[in-house]
Amino acid sequence: MKRSQEAAENKQRVTLDYIWTYYKLPILAGVIALAIVLSFVVSALTRKETVLHVMLVDCSASEDGAYMGDRFLEHLELDGDKYAVNIQTNYVFASATTGTLAFTSQSKFSADIGTQTLDVCGMLEADFLVNADADCFLDLSEYLTAEEQERLDGQLLRRNGQIIGIYADDLPGMAASGSYQSQENRGVLGVIYNTPRLECALAYLRYVAGL
Amino acid sequence: MARGNKSQIVAGRKDKMSVSRVLLYLVIILFCVIVIAPLVIVFSSSLRNPDNMLSPLVLFNEFTLESYVAAWSKMNYPMQLLNSFITTAGSVLVVVIIATMAAYPIGRIKAKLARFLYFFFIAGLIVPSQMVIIPVMQMIANLGIPRTQFTPMIMFITCSLPFSVFLYAGFMKSVPVEIEESAYLDGAGLWKRFSSIVFPLLKPATVSTVITQGLWIWNDYFYPMVFVTKKAQYPLPVGLIQFLGDKENPAQWNILFAACVLCALPLIIIFAVLQKQFINGIAAGAVKG
Numbered sequence: 148m149k150r151s152q153e154a155a156e157n158k159q160r161v162t163l164d165y166i167w168t169y170y171k172l173p174i175l176a177g178v179i180a181l182a183i184v185l186s187f188v189v190s191a192l193t194r195k196e197t198v199l200h201v202m203l204v205d206c207s208a209s210e211d212g213a214y215m216g217d218r219f220l221e222h223l224e225l226d227g228d229k230y231a232v233n234i235q236t237n238y239v240f241a242s243a244t245t246g247t248l249a250f251t252s253q254s255k256f257s258a259d260i261g262t263q264t265l266d267v268c269g270m271l272e273a274d275f276l277v278n279a280d281a282d283c284f285l286d287l288s289e290y291l292t293a294e295e296q297e298r299l300d301g302q303l304l305r306r307n308g309q310i311i312g313i314y315a316d317d318l319p320g321m322a323a324s325g326s327y328q329s330q331e332n333r334g335v336l337g338v339i340y341n342t343p344r345l346e347c348a349l350a351y352l353r354y355v356a357g358l
Numbered sequence: 359m360a361r362g363n364k365s366q367i368v369a370g371r372k373d374k375m376s377v378s379r380v381l382l383y384l385v386i387i388l389f390c391v392i393v394i395a396p397l398v399i400v401f402s403s404s405l406r407n408p409d410n411m412l413s414p415l416v417l418f419n420e421f422t423l424e425s426y427v428a429a430w431s432k433m434n435y436p437m438q439l440l441n442s443f444i445t446t447a448g449s450v451l452v453v454v455i456i457a458t459m460a461a462y463p464i465g466r467i468k469a470k471l472a473r474f475l476y477f478f479f480i481a482g483l484i485v486p487s488q489m490v491i492i493p494v495m496q497m498i499a500n501l502g503i504p505r506t507q508f509t510p511m512i513m514f515i516t517c518s519l520p521f522s523v524f525l526y527a528g529f530m531k532s533v534p535v536e537i538e539e540s541a542y543l544d545g546a547g548l549w550k551r552f553s554s555i556v557f558p559l560l561k562p563a564t565v566s567t568v569i570t571q572g573l574w575i576w577n578d579y580f581y582p583m584v585f586v587t588k589k590a591q592y593p594l595p596v597g598l599i600q601f602l603g604d605k606e607n608p609a610q611w612n613i614l615f616a617a618c619v620l621c622a623l624p625l626i627i628i629f630a631v632l633q634k635q636f637i638n639g640i641a642a643g644a645v646k647g
Contacts, residue, residue: 176451179447179448179451180448180451182443182444182447182448183444183447183448183508186440186444186507186508187508190506190507190508190591194504194506197587200587211589212589213589231588233587233588235587237596237599237600239602247580248599248602250488251579251580251583251584252583254488254491254492254580254584255583255584257492258491258492258495258496258584261492261495261496262495262496262498262499263499264499264505264587
């Protein structure tokens with residue numbers, strides 16, 4: 148009885164040794180493939196529809212972009228399980244120490260505009276004016292009412308008779324997240340000219356402006 | 359007299375050798391110090407309280423894991439580690455499979471087509487991928503591919519293939535054709551010859567590919583930062599960026615260093631566990647080459 152048990156255990160051990168010796172790489176590859184497939188399935192099942200994509204460059208936010216997005220989603224009274232607002236705050240244009248990061252941020256900005264996925268962008272005034280010269284931003288005078296323009300009078304960035312952006316430092320929505328609060332380098336928010344979600348982009352501007 | 363002179367000459371040569379050897383050792387020690395010192399400073403600073411503002415050159419004046427706890431929770435380390443692992447392992451797996459299959463006919467077919475294919479793959483090394491990121495993103499958007507943590511894998515695989523095919527094609531020439539011929543005579547088909555005979559003999563090249571491509575994919579933040587929009591799908595290098603800080607919110611260096619150690623830890627563990635296989639593979643490749 149004991150001998151048969153020992154023989155059975157030995158046989159199991161030999162089988163496992165055989166499998167490990169000859170099949171460990173295919174098993175490892177299979178585990179990796181399974182992990183990717185499962186991750187893909189979970190990602191597909193939990194995908195949410197993006198209602199707004201905001202990029203805040205050099206914003207020095209003290210709050211996470213995810214929290215800012217959740218608050219705006221609540222303001223829109225949308226279900227957080229079905230919809231998502233992407234507010235990304237970890238991009239930098241104006242940095243002397245992280246040149247690669249600045250290049251990556253600018254590539255991301257250009258690529259998002261080219262693929263029509265970016266709705267609202269905030270950046271420091273100097274960078275904003277450079278991109279405004281390339282017609283990246285919408286003329287907000289066509290979309291803001293006269294009353295709204297009057298309320299934001301001191302904070303509108305005008306150029307060539309157009310309202311291309313709103314200064315972000317005094318906006319309550321930006322102050323709440325600690326974004327663009329520096330008085331030395333003022334930040335400006337603008338709507339991208341080819342935004343696919345214009346109404347939501349304007350709603351976001353009104354929300355951060357407290358209108 | 360002559361013998362006395364000879365012993366003096368030998369003693370003189372030994373003195374010169376010991377002086378040169380001492381100088382050599384000094385240079386090596388200096389080089390080691392220059393390389394290891396920043397790592398020691400990072401590790402020492404990571405063991406401090408986040409509010410400890412002492413100079414980083416004051417080593418090991420405090421031992422606490424608070425910075426690690428802060429880094430772990432702030433960057434959601436387990437999720438980002440999983441994302442990094444899936445992206446890196448998946449990309450390397452696909453690169454190894456495709457590159458070996460591409461290099462096999464390139465190494466075996468003696469026609470001009472093979473040379474053309476070889477240079478076709480090598481040409482991919484010339485163009486920096488960052489320069490074509492905008493048209494690539496437009497192509498991905500036009501194809502309707504969603505931007506998730508899997509999208510950067512497309513670029514990782516594409517950018518790794520030229521070098522990997524180059525490596526495997528060169529190594530393929532050292533695999534004897536006679537082995538395949540004898541397998542063919544025994545009735546082995548093309549897939550059997552490739553998977554059972556050729557692929558195992560490419561192990562040194564596979565190890566080199568896994569190390570070189572796996573390292574740069576693990577450490578890369580350009581493609582994940584450009585393609586991935588959701589924080590939950592960020593890999594570790596992108597998660598590190600939030601600790602950099604700026605003029606308004608200065609970087610908390612102790613937490614940043616703790617995050618750096620956490621990001622490097624998986625690679626250190628993998629290397630420590632598989633060190634023998636890595637070195638054997640590289641050494642075998644060197645001998646065979």
